[in-house]
Amino acid sequence: MGTSPVVTYPRIMGHEMTGVVEKVGSSVIHVGPGDHVIIKQTESCGSCYACTHGRGNVCVDLKVRGVTIDGGYSQYTVVPEHSVYKISKKLDLLQAILIEPFTIAFHALARGRLVADDTLLVYGAGALGSSLIMVAHSFGCKIIAVDIDEKKLEHAKAIGADIVLNGRVDTIQDDIRKASNGYGPTICIDSVCTPHSVEFLLEVVGNAGRLVTMGFDTRPSEIPQFKITAREIDVIGSRLQQGNFEQVIELFENGSIKTEGMISHIFPFTKVQEAFRVIESGKYQKVVLDFS
Ligand SMILES: [Zn+2]
Numbered sequence: 598m599g600t601s602p603v604v605t606y607p608r609i610m611g612h613e614m615t616g617v618v619e620k621v622g623s624s625v626i627h628v629g630p631g632d633h634v635i636i637k638q639t640e641s642c643g644s645c646y647a648c649t650h651g652r653g654n655v656c657v658d659l660k661v662r663g664v665t666i667d668g669g670y671s672q673y674t675v676v677p678e679h680s681v682y683k684i685s686k687k688l689d690l691l692q693a694i695l696i697e698p699f700t701i702a703f704h705a706l707a708r709g710r711l712v713a714d715d716t717l718l719v720y721g722a723g724a725l726g727s728s729l730i731m732v733a734h735s736f737g738c739k740i741i742a743v744d745i746d747e748k749k750l751e752h753a754k755a756i757g758a759d760i761v762l763n764g765r766v767d768t769i770q771d772d773i774r775k776a777s778n779g780y781g782p783t784i785c786i787d788s789v790c791t792p793h794s795v796e797f798l799l800e801v802v803g804n805a806g807r808l809v810t811m812g813f814d815t816r817p818s819e820i821p822q823f824k825i826t827a828r829e830i831d832v833i834g835s836r837l838q839q840g841n842f843e844q845v846i847e848l849f850e851n852g853s854i855k856t857e858g859m860i861s862h863i864f865p866f867t868k869v870q871e872a873f874r875v876i877e878s879g880k881y882q883k884v885v886l887d888f889s
Pocket residue numbers: 641642643644645646647648653655656657658
């Protein structure tokens with residue numbers, strides 16, 4: 598947060614949050630005291646073009662909890678009903694924090710219009726790529742994962758990738774084509790997010806396919822428009838999530854998504870400094886602060 602160009606002060610930090618409802622306003626009907634909930638981390642204006650066309654996640658006046666509005670680093674917080682989603686009490690409240698990152702994966706797949714007969718290429722099998730693979734697996738499509746790290750590829754296979762390929766080999770383009778029955782993947786999702794990854798995926802995506810970008814790299818890519826036009830490729834951006842919480846909560850509740858090992862550290866909020874030291878060390882998966 599110290600170097601973020603978008604954060605405004607003064608600000609209570611804390612981006613992703615779950616909790617137990619303590620009290621509700623008189624007009625609230627969907628949740629009540631005692632319910633376990635996850636909080637959406639954005640608020641939209643509700644009136645711009647994006648908002649009135651079901652795309653509030655790219656509202657022109659988007660507010661983000663912990664960044665431009667107050668977040669979850671507190672024992673109590675007040676949020677509007679439309680940003681609260683009820684979760685089963687069978688889910689561990691701390692593990693349920695991970696629902697939010699999975700909604701981002703779900704949204705990217707929805708933006709790519711993923712259906713069961715697609716061949717999906719997940720380019721990059723780190724944390725984001727893994728969440729994409731796990732959610733995509735529930736769609737029943739064929740999944741190819743590419744990474745340069747064999748350990749990540751092993752993990753990708755274990756969580757649902759049908760074919761894993763090492764991106765370091767010279768034959769990677771041919772390998773991807775062979776793995777997709779000679780056609781090329783019908784959806785490519787870029788979870789490497791560099792200028793080169795967009796260029797590469799435009800080469801390998803099949804005709805009439807979709808290329809979904811998720812990165813915030815501001816460096817330009819070299820993309821001749823011919824490559825998009827000639828094979829009618831849809832290049833689609835995907836940011837945050839839009840109305841995907843219910844579907845992802847269901848995947849958590851029915852056990853389709855397994856989160857073991859994804860949260861590396863849980864600290865009581867009184868040890869917040871220790872938590873930040875872990876983050877500064879870079880040696881963590883996900884760090885959770887417990888305010889209960
Ligand atoms: Zn708006």
